[in-house]
Amino acid sequence: MSLKAPIFAGRRPWFFVTLTLSCFTILAVTFSLWELVEHHYFRDLNYLTLHYMYITRGVTSSILVGIWATWFVLRERRRREEQLEESCAHYRTILDHVPEAVVLCDAGFRVAEWNEAAERLYGVPRQQMVGQVLTTVPLERWSELEEAAARAAEDQRILDKETERRTGDGGRIPVAVSYSSIPPSDSRPRLLVELAQDIRPRLRDRERLLEVEKLALMGQIAAGTAHHLNTPLTAVLLQVELLRQQPAPDGGNMTELAAIEQRVRFCQAFVQNLLRFARRPQMRRKPLALCDAIEAAATLFRPSLALKMASLHIDLHEILPCRILGDPNYLEVAFSVLISNAVDAIPREGRVYIHCSLKADHQAEVYVDDSGPGIANELLPRVFEPFFTTKPAGQGTGLGLSIARNLVQEHGGVLQLQNRERGGLRAIVSLPLLEGPAARESRREEVFG
Numbered sequence: 037m038s039l040k041a042p043i044f045a046g047r048r049p050w051f052f053v054t055l056t057l058s059c060f061t062i063l064a065v066t067f068s069l070w071e072l073v074e075h076h077y078f079r080d081l082n083y084l085t086l087h088y089m090y091i092t093r094g095v096t097s098s099i100l101v102g103i104w105a106t107w108f109v110l111r112e113r114r115r116r117e118e119q120l121e122e123s124c125a126h127y128r129t130i131l132d133h134v135p136e137a138v139v140l141c142d143a144g145f146r147v148a149e150w151n152e153a154a155e156r157l158y159g160v161p162r163q164q165m166v167g168q169v170l171t172t173v174p175l176e177r178w179s180e181l182e183e184a185a186a187r188a189a190e191d192q193r194i195l196d197k198e199t200e201r202r203t204g205d206g207g208r209i210p211v212a213v214s215y216s217s218i219p220p221s222d223s224r225p226r227l228l229v230e231l232a233q234d235i236r237p238r239l240r241d242r243e244r245l246l247e248v249e250k251l252a253l254m255g256q257i258a259a260g261t262a263h264h265l266n267t268p269l270t271a272v273l274l275q276v277e278l279l280r281q282q283p284a285p286d287g288g289n290m291t292e293l294a295a296i297e298q299r300v301r302f303c304q305a306f307v308q309n310l311l312r313f314a315r316r317p318q319m320r321r322k323p324l325a326l327c328d329a330i331e332a333a334a335t336l337f338r339p340s341l342a343l344k345m346a347s348l349h350i351d352l353h354e355i356l357p358c359r360i361l362g363d364p365n366y367l368e369v370a371f372s373v374l375i376s377n378a379v380d381a382i383p384r385e386g387r388v389y390i391h392c393s394l395k396a397d398h399q400a401e402v403y404v405d406d407s408g409p410g411i412a413n414e415l416l417p418r419v420f421e422p423f424f425t426t427k428p429a430g431q432g433t434g435l436g437l438s439i440a441r442n443l444v445q446e447h448g449g450v451l452q453l454q455n456r457e458r459g460g461l462r463a464i465v466s467l468p469l470l471e472g473p474a475a476r477e478s479r480r481e482e483v484f485g
């Protein structure tokens with residue numbers, strides 16, 4: 037079905053008036069000229085010849101009028117066609133610039149128009165759809181569409197209704213649709229207008245919001261629980277310490293005591309992580325040298341590295357003069373999480389390498405590389421989820437990375453993880469720097485372990 041109106045549709049009296057008048061003028065001029073010529077040159081001809089001349093005059097003027105009328109009508113037709121083409125092109129341009137997928141269809145849901153956004157959304161070209169029954173509506177959604185069409189026909193507008201549509205490749209996408217109806221005219225039937233918008237980003241935001249709400253609630257519960265557990269755990273640790281100092285007469289079992297202590301310490305670390313996770317950090321920001329925070333964090337891991345006979349290589353030359361507005365304690369916690377993960381991941385005699393680079397717009401990137409196994413690609417998107425851990429029960433809380441990410445974000449930065457081509461994992465911390473260098477003298481390259 038086409039939306040083009042017939043070329044001579046509508047009443048246009050001026051057209052017929054002009055045509056009639058011009059035909060009369062042609063007749064009048066031809067007759068007068070003929071009369072003049074005849075009067076001047078053929079006045080003495082006999083009756084029969086004059087009779088033939090009259091007939092010739094009639095035929096000639098009819099032919100002239102016919103030619104003129106045909107030319108006039110054809111010219112008008114061409115002009116109209118051009119106008120129509122132009123207005124169609126104009127209308128198509130407007131339709132193609134609508135950001136939503138616009139589909140126009142008749143009462144039998146045959147597509148009359150299909151704009152570029154619809155081509156992009158459904159992945160079906162216009163030529164394929166125009167004239168076809170809508171194929172984008174899943175079977176179970178037809179009743180919805182019919183109801184919407186009926187309501188739209190009664191001039192009720194349906195706005196932003198969330199539903200599903202099928203794409204050309206057989207997939208399904210969530211969309212928000214709005215309906216309205218274009219009343220019928222002499223040349224075309226009533227048309228249903230469907231505007232559809234991809235709502236995948238909207239749904240993602242909604243999910244994220246729900247997640248945030250859930251986390252906030254979980255945080256509150258966690259903070260309460262952690263607070264209550266912290267005191268008895270500290271008391272248990274003290275008791276363990278006391279028991280160790282007063283050996284039992286029968287010798288007691290020191291190994292069991294050590295095991296109890298280890299588990300209680302894990303519970304305490306878990307509780308402290310929970311508290312860190314639940315509380316929004318109260319930052320005390322000040323300008324500080326970024327290398328200091330990284331080095332302070334790295335120093336904490338000397339003993340664990342020594343135990344694994346592993347090496348830690350730090351090269352912070354590039355950011356040596358750089359300062360950042362941050363809280364030294366929280367920055368240290370964030371880097372500790374990353375280094376601790378790296379230390380946990382590396383094998384015996386493994387290697388951790390901390391280095392950095394300066395980026396445009398006063399940004400620094402700090403890399404914590406390790407020679408561990410890296411993270412399976414399917415797990416990468418999950419590692420920032422609170423409580424996600426691949427460590428055996430009792431060894432990892434799964435809160436480290438989510439705490440580190442929160443802290444980096446609080447400093448206006450971004451934390452990313454990626455597997456290195458040569459094996460192992462790279463944690464990338466991008467942080468905004470303060471302008472102007474800090475005066476520093478110490479050497480920022482060292483190897484220990």
Ligand SMILES: Nc1ncnc2c1ncn2[C@@H]1O[C@H](COP(=O)(O)OP(=O)(O)OP(=O)(O)O)[C@@H](O)[C@H]1O
Pocket residue numbers: 309373377378381406408409410411419424425426427431432433434435436437438461
């Ligand atoms: N450097 C790394 N190499 C390999 N896997 C890693 C690395 N860093 C993190 N991961 C993976 O990400 C998971 C989540 O890390 P996260 O720090 O949040 O928790 P965790 O280390 O398991 O527990 P915790 O931090 O309490 O010790 C880890 O269990 C591990 O599977």
Ligand SMILES: [Mg+2]
Pocket residue numbers: 373376377432436437
């Ligand atoms: Mg960790």
